[in-house]
Amino acid sequence: MPEAAAKTKADYWMADLSQAVDCTVMARGVEVVYEMGSEKIHALQGVDAQIFTGEYISIMGPSGSGKTTFFNVVGGLMKPSAGSVYIDEIDIAQLDAGELAWLRCRKIGYIFQSYNIVKVMTALENVMLPMLFAGVPQDEAQNRAVEILTRVGLGDRFLHTPKELSGGQQQRVAIARAFANKPAIILADEPTANLDLHTGEEIIALMKEMNREEGVTVICSTHDHKMLDISDRIMWMEDGRVKKLARRDEVDIKIDEFEEENKA
Amino acid sequence: MALSSLKLRMGRTLLTLLTVAACCAFLLFLLTAPISDDPAERQMWGLMITLSLLVSVAGVLNTMLMSVTQRYREIGTIKCLGALDSFVMLSVMLESALLGLTGAVFGIIGGLVLSTLVGLLEAGAGVFAAAYWTGLWWKVIVAALVGLGLTTLGAAFPAAVAARMPPVEAMRGEK
Ligand SMILES: Nc1ncnc2c1ncn2[C@@H]1O[C@H](COP(=O)(O)OP(=O)(O)O)[C@@H](O)[C@H]1O
Ligand SMILES: [Mg+2]
Numbered sequence: 001m002p003e004a005a006a007k008t009k010a011d012y013w014m015a016d017l018s019q020a021v022d023c024t025v026m027a028r029g030v031e032v033v034y035e036m037g038s039e040k041i042h043a044l045q046g047v048d049a050q051i052f053t054g055e056y057i058s059i060m061g062p063s064g065s066g067k068t069t070f071f072n073v074v075g076g077l078m079k080p081s082a083g084s085v086y087i088d089e090i091d092i093a094q095l096d097a098g099e100l101a102w103l104r105c106r107k108i109g110y111i112f113q114s115y116n117i118v119k120v121m122t123a124l125e126n127v128m129l130p131m132l133f134a135g136v137p138q139d140e141a142q143n144r145a146v147e148i149l150t151r152v153g154l155g156d157r158f159l160h161t162p163k164e165l166s167g168g169q170q171q172r173v174a175i176a177r178a179f180a181n182k183p184a185i186i187l188a189d190e191p192t193a194n195l196d197l198h199t200g201e202e203i204i205a206l207m208k209e210m211n212r213e214e215g216v217t218v219i220c221s222t223h224d225h226k227m228l229d230i231s232d233r234i235m236w237m238e239d240g241r242v243k244k245l246a247r248r249d250e251v252d253i254k255i256d257e258f259e260e261e262n263k264a
Numbered sequence: 265m266a267l268s269s270l271k272l273r274m275g276r277t278l279l280t281l282l283t284v285a286a287c288c289a290f291l292l293f294l295l296t297a298p299i300s301d302d303p304a305e306r307q308m309w310g311l312m313i314t315l316s317l318l319v320s321v322a323g324v325l326n327t328m329l330m331s332v333t334q335r336y337r338e339i340g341t342i343k344c345l346g347a348l349d350s351f352v353m354l355s356v357m358l359e360s361a362l363l364g365l366t367g368a369v370f371g372i373i374g375g376l377v378l379s380t381l382v383g384l385l386e387a388g389a390g391v392f393a394a395a396y397w398t399g400l401w402w403k404v405i406v407a408a409l410v411g412l413g414l415t416t417l418g419a420a421f422p423a424a425v426a427a428r429m430p431p432v433e434a435m436r437g438e439k
Binding site: 068071072075077078097098101102104105106108110112114116118119129130133134177181189 | 348351
């Protein structure tokens with residue numbers, strides 16, 4: 001990580017690029033334009049970002065600033081209108097449908113705002129699903145699912161379906177499912193938005209623990225400034241651009257300042 | 265709200281099941297019952313069969329399309345977890361085949377009952393003679409295959425819609 005007292009974004013990139021740090025995700029000049037009839041919405045207007053292996057990065061920004069769109073592009077769910085995204089140095093625009101499915105299955109774990117647990121399946125089956133897609137044998141997948149569900153604190157809820165679980169518990173299932181195939185990257189798009197504050201903090205703490213234990217890169221968007229404490233770096237977005245990207249210790253005193261600035 | 269939509273879906277599935285069953289029953293009845301040689305009458309039966317086939321296919325199409333569009337986010341999620349398009353397609357086809365098979369079973373039972381009743385009226389106790397039922401096996405098989413074929417035909421388009429659905433749908437919106 002750059003130690004130089006980089007101030008401007010340009011300085012940052014220069015510093016980043018001069019370091020031989022492992023980079024899980026690299027976005028270069030990413031633009032996304034949604035076409036709604038004759039209207040064009042520029043959701044991302046040239047996003048550059050380097051995300052390092054094993055770090056926990058929080059993405060902040062007002063609603064509509066392009067966080068979800070950024071996730072979609074990084075997660076290989078959507079092709080950018082311009083620019084490119086590299087995951088482990090592979091330009092994902094070059095991948096065909098089957099390779100993209102492989103990437104989504106093995107390399108990326110998705111955690112959604114509304115949990116997205118498959119309704120007709122039990123917690124155990126939900127966690128086994130990505131492993132079965134990856135070709136893991138049934139009994140091995142089941143063992144791993146039991147192990148990881150126990151890890152996220154649902155050791156007694158294997159056979160419950162989502163409607164028998166609270167929001168926080170469903171999100172724990174989703175976390176277990178996202179980590180099932182030992183991915184390189186976890187993409188969590190406002191995972192706490194539908195949860196109360198306390199449960200939200202528990203979920204974030206769990207993601208942080210998993211990030212440390214498994215060495216997985218976590219990219220998590222959130223509105224909540226309290227979540228910043230556990231992040232390694234924080235990226236602020238605004239109007240489809242990266243407004244600021246800084247290490248946690250560099251923004252320590254500046255959070256209040258930043259909030260003031262944002263109110264204005 | 266979820267419950268009422270489930271009820272709605274159940275109702276629609278049941279209705280489709282019924283049309284598939286009716287179609288199979290009708291077909292089996294025509295295959296087993298003695299039909300007259302009158303060309304006009306034959307033509308009428310042919311028309312009715314074609315119509316009932318069309319209604320069934322349309323019913324299956326509607327039901328499966330609803331089933332797919334109601335599960336957009338779920339399908340998107342499954343794709344995010346690594347499901348291939350072919351898997352999504354297959355699972356929709358399988359769901360529909362199950363519908364078809366169930367419909368065919370009920371239809372065949374219904375058709376046999378109908379044939380027996382009509383046979384009783386026309387041939388009296390003769391209906392219970394083995395000769396009356398010659399070639400019953402292949403007739404049952406034809407009816408079952410038609411039932412399965414109907415649902416496969418009706419499910420092809422919804423299955424393609426599901427398979428081509430982009431995984432971004434999983435990211436969409438709150439509830
Ligand atoms: N599918 C879409 N079609 C058209 N416009 C969209 C679509 N998704 C997002 N947008 C627009 O793109 C911009 C960024 O949205 P989004 O990435 O969802 O931001 P965030 O997640 O930060 O709230 C917004 O102006 C939004 O209205
Ligand atoms: Mg969003």
